[in-house]
Amino acid sequence: MTGLPVYRWRLAPDGLATRRQLRAAGLRPGGQDVVAQLERPRRRRGPLVAYLYRVDLARPVRPMTPARRAALERANTARRTCPACERDAGYVIPTSLGTCVTCADAPPLAA
Numbered sequence: 318m319t320g321l322p323v324y325r326w327r328l329a330p331d332g333l334a335t336r337r338q339l340r341a342a343g344l345r346p347g348g349q350d351v352v353a354q355l356e357r358p359r360r361r362r363g364p365l366v367a368y369l370y371r372v373d374l375a376r377p378v379r380p381m382t383p384a385r386r387a388a389l390e391r392a393n394t395a396r397r398t399c400p401a402c403e404r405d406a407g408y409v410i411p412t413s414l415g416t417c418v419t420c421a422d423a424p425p426l427a428a
Contacts (some may be wrong), residue, residue: 326357330400333369340378398407 324330324419333353339345352367396409399417414421 321351322353324353324355331351332372334372334375335367335369338392339370339372339375342372342375343378344372344375346370347374347379349374359405392421 334342334344335355336346349370351368352371355367355369356364357367359365393409394405397405397407399406399420400412401416401420404417406419410417
């Protein structure tokens with residue numbers, strides 16, 4: 318246990334929010350520490366835990382600059398480019414395969 322207060326699903330007090338809730342409100346944690354945990358029960362693999370942050374200490378999301386947008390576009394293009402055939406697959410290459418589905422399904426070349 319981390320020593321943080323733990324709230325059950327949908328019973329967290331007002332003024333606390335998860336990262337997703339902060340983002341939906343146009344906010345970010347802004348360097349603050351986690352103040353509580355939220356547990357959602359699951360039947361098979363134990364509880365699902367989400368961290369809660371104070372809304373009053375949250376800061377506005379930083380605006381997307383042209384340089385950040387360009388860097389994000391390059392990163393996404395790299396994730397879609399197959400290292401074997403060097404084509405844009407049109408989807409993010411699965412890390413489990415390491416290549417596009419076409420290259421992964423192709424029979425190995427005889428040496």
